[in-house]
Amino acid sequence: MVREFDLFRELTETSGAPGYEDRIRTVVRREFEGVVDVVRTDAMGNVVGTVEGRRDPEYEVAVAAHMDEIGFMVRHVTDDGFLQVDPLGGWDPRVLRAQRVTVHAADGDRPGVIGSPPPHTLDEEDLEAEDAVEDVYIDMGIDPAAVTDQVATGDLVTVDQRTERVGSTITGKAIDNRVSLYAMLQAAKMVDPAVTVHFAATVQEEVGLRGARALGVDLDPDLAIAVDTTVANDVPQVGDEADYVTELGEGAAIKLKDSSVITNPKVHRRLRRIAETEELPYQIEVLPSGGTDTGGFQQSAGAKPVGAISVPTRYLHTPTEVVRETDVTAVVDLLAAFLDAEDGENDYTL
Known part of the structure; x- marks a missing residue:
């Protein structure tokens, strides 16, 4: 079971589109209080909580989990009072029909819906047309004049969704990557590291890893570990098991590669050894x-030597992402065990 479900729910339900992670940043800073030795925020909005090493403070490890969620920015308000938006992050437009959203206006949040015309009124050409984010219209249910008064170009929009337990899983929006943010915060509360650890809650990952790139200029770690979600395609729609990537219930995922990185072999082998020693379930x-x-x-x-631990997640980049509770716990425990075991003496050079 997830140890602090109320915190998990708060992290996932709180809004924070790329570049506008203010609300989630407040939660992170609160959770760092009394846990880390120093907290700082940079000009991009990255939050770093540092725990000084008790034995070798000069050796530094950075742990990164991004705070932002995919969302939208208002690009136009039509004469009829509908909002048109640009995506912030990688949306699959097929999942956007008939979704509830929150419009983050300057003077407060406003509800809205992404409408979908009923099939009764669509011709064959309309039914066969491919969806696109550019075709999304948000209906706020108020007079056009009121929309113009309340909403401006540049306002943010996020999906409105509750986080709930469903059987042995948890579903909600923004699980990518708030589940990993949760895991990092939990691990920070558990460890007593021999080396200095910088717990970094990063920004703007969904639009090009921008926060981590900027943070890497300020921090000069000897080792970096990212925590993020990964694809779990163990669903009926994907017939070939080779395309599953990971499976729910099989434990923490130790990353070997994605399109941005090939992890250091010595780092991922050490992650595997620790998982086996601690009898923690894991998958590759x-x-x-x-x-x-x-x-x-x-x-x-x-x-720099880099590694990554991932949380297997079904239905990524949708409003109903799903994780298994036992996998979340495995990620927390593996990250904490890895950090506690790091003594600065491991040679990761190849």
Whole structure:
């Protein structure tokens, strides 16, 4: 079971589109209080909580989990009072029909819906047309004049969804990547590291790993570990098991590659050894596409050894992402065990 479900729910239900992670940043800073030795925020909005090493403070490890969720930015308000939007992150437009959303206006949040015309009124050409984010219209249910008064170009929009337990899983929006943010915060509360650990809640990952790249200029870690979600395609729609990437219930995923990084072999082998020693369930992740903050750190901080631990997640980048509770716990425990075991003496050079 997830140990602090109320915190998990708060993290996932709180809004925070790329570049506008203010609300989630407040939660992270609150959770760092009394846990880390120093907290700082940079000009991009990355939050870093540092725990000084009790034995070798000069050796530094960075752990990154991004705060942002995919969302939208208002690009136009029509004369009829409907909002048109640009995507912030990788939306699959097929999942956007008939969704409830929250419009984050300057003077407060406003509800809205992404409408979908009923099939009774659509001709064959309309029914066969491919969806596109550019075709999304948000209906706020108020007079056009009121929409113009309340909403402006540049306002943010996020999906409105509750986080709930469903059997042995948890479903909700923004599980990518708030589940990993949760895992990092939990691990920070558990560890007593021999080396200095920087717990970094990063921004703008969904639009190009931007926060991690900027943070890698300020931090100069000897080792970097990212925590993120990964694909779990163990569903009926995917017939070939080779395309599953990971499966729910099989434990933490230890990443070997994605499209942004090939993790250091010595790092991922050590993660496997620790998982086996601690009798923690794990699986190997080979992700054909998609990137994480691991790649961002390696690109900006130079030739650093990097690794990544992932949370297997079904239905990524939809409003109903799903994780298994036992996998979340395995990720927390593996990250904490890895950090506690790091003594600065491991040679990760190849």
